[in-house]
Amino acid sequence: MDHFENFYSKFVDFRNVDVWYPPGYEWEDNTRYPVLYMHDGQNLFDTPASYGGESWRVDQAVTRLIDEGKIRSAIVVGVWNSPLRWREYLPQKPYESPALQKHHPLFLERAGGPPISDAYLKFLVEELKPFIDSKYHTLPDRQNTFVMGSSMGGLISLYAISEYPGVFGGAGCISTHWSAGGDEMVGEMACRLPDPATHKLYFDFGTETLDKEYEPFQRRMDDHLRRAGYMENKNWVTCKFEDAEHSERSWRQRVHIPLEFLMG
Numbered sequence: 001m002d003h004f005e006n007f008y009s010k011f012v013d014f015r016n017v018d019v020w021y022p023p024g025y026e027w028e029d030n031t032r033y034p035v036l037y038m039h040d041g042q043n044l045f046d047t048p049a050s051y052g053g054e055s056w057r058v059d060q061a062v063t064r065l066i067d068e069g070k071i072r073s074a075i076v077v078g079v080w081n082s083p084l085r086w087r088e089y090l091p092q093k094p095y096e097s098p099a100l101q102k103h104h105p106l107f108l109e110r111a112g113g114p115p116i117s118d119a120y121l122k123f124l125v126e127e128l129k130p131f132i133d134s135k136y137h138t139l140p141d142r143q144n145t146f147v148m149g150s151s152m153g154g155l156i157s158l159y160a161i162s163e164y165p166g167v168f169g170g171a172g173c174i175s176t177h178w179s180a181g182g183d184e185m186v187g188e189m190a191c192r193l194p195d196p197a198t199h200k201l202y203f204d205f206g207t208e209t210l211d212k213e214y215e216p217f218q219r220r221m222d223d224h225l226r227r228a229g230y231m232e233n234k235n236w237v238t239c240k241f242e243d244a245e246h247s248e249r250s251w252r253q254r255v256h257i258p259l260e261f262l263m264g
Contacts, residue, residue: 001018001019001020001021001045001059002018002019002021003016003017003018003019004016004017004018004019007128007131008127009123009127009128010127011119011120011122011123011126011127012082012084012088012116012119012120012123013082013083013084015079015080015081015082016041016042016080017041017077017078017079017080017128018041018042018044018045018047018077018078018080019075019076019077019078019132019136020045020058020059020062020075020076020077020078021033021075021136022062022063022066022073022074022075023063023066023073024073025073025075025137027137029137030137031073031137032137032138032139033072033073033074033075033136033137033138033139033144034072034074034075034138034139034144034145034146034263035074035075035076035077035129035132035136035138035139035140035144035145035146036074036075036076036077036146036147036148036259036262036263037077037079037124037128037129037145037146037147037148037168038058038076038077038078038079038147038148038149038153039079039081039089039147039148039149039150039153039156039157040078040080040081040085040149040150040153041077041078041079041080041081042078042080042081043055043056043248044056044058044059044076044078045057045058045059045078049080050248051248052247052248054247054248054249054252055248055252056248056251056252056255057252058076058078058255058259059076061252061255061256061259062074062076062259064256065256065259065260070260070264071259071260071263071264072263074263075132075136075138077128077132079124079128084111084113084116085152086107086110086111086112086152087111087112087113087114087115087116087117088115088116088117088119088120088156089117089120089149089152089153089155089156090107090111090115090117090152090155090156090180090181091115091117091155091156091158091159091181091185091188091189092114092115092116092117092118092159093118093163093188093192094159094181094184094185094188094189094192095107095114095115095181096115097184097188099184099187099188100181100184100185100188102184103180103181103182103184103185107180117156117159118163120156121156121159121160121163121164124147124160125164125167129145129167141169142165142166142167142168142169142198143169143198144169145167145168145169146168146169146170146171146172146262146263147160147161147168147170147171147172148171148172148173148174148258148262149172149173149174150174150175150251151174151175151176151177151210151246152177152180153174154172154173154174154175154176154177154203155173155176155177155178155180155185155189157171157172157173158171158173158176158189158201159189159192161194161199161201162189162192162193162194163192165194165195165198165199168194168199169198169199169200170199170200170201170202170262170263171199171200171201171202171262172202172258172259172261172262173201173202173203173204174202174203174204174251174254174255174258175204175205175206175210175211175214175246175250175251176203176205176214176217176218177210177214178213178214178217178218178221179210179213179214179217182217183217183220185217186217186220186221186224187220187224189221190221190224190225190228193224193225193228193230196225196228196229196230196231196235196236197229199235200235200236200261200262201225201230201235201236201237202236202237202238202239202257202258202261202262203218203221203222203236203237203238203239204237204238204239204240204241204254204257204258205218205239205240205241205244206240206241206242206243206244206245206246206250207240207241207242207243207244208243208244208245208246209245209246209247210245210246211244211245211246211250215240218238221238222238237257237258237261239254239257241254
């Protein structure tokens, strides 16, 4: 795995980026690989920076799925968050719509400022992705480029594929923190869904701690997905996990499911 300290950006604050490549990756080989971009990158692999000492162990999950023949070999890019995480991850255009104005005071109190997620996505698409595609043996097209995150990272993953449908072909939205904008956020995001003919969406939620708030919002999004032409278990999946909490430990236990759905 490669670690890039304070990756430069003209759009957002510098942050660390980890790039994991699969067993058998050869620098001199011409084999090309799909790429998964994941938020909260310090929590993905077993590093001292993992939140609460818990990580997703994404590298182990991907390796196991490759060995079992369930997914293709893939590169995982872990984009570390910054102290402005909430501002970078809350979908900016929905927030700026009249529908979400009533949520502004609470968000500003929590985040310390308005969203800057459009700038964060520019960093991903215009700076980080070109670097990854130039340095590693990637398949850079839409159908081989994915984005995934949990909680607020779930929101920004859905926003990423909606804002850049020509870049990302699939999004994994795990324990999506709909509570940040409630029904109004669900409605605004539903207006921006990518074309179901060319995209795949994964959602899930648990039933404990923060996750117990999410089901009503997710079911409303599910209704929007159906109306938009998404077909369950084909280009869209929503999973409910009984007794699962809002934590890296819970996400580690089920990360193989979105990985297989998106990249199988």
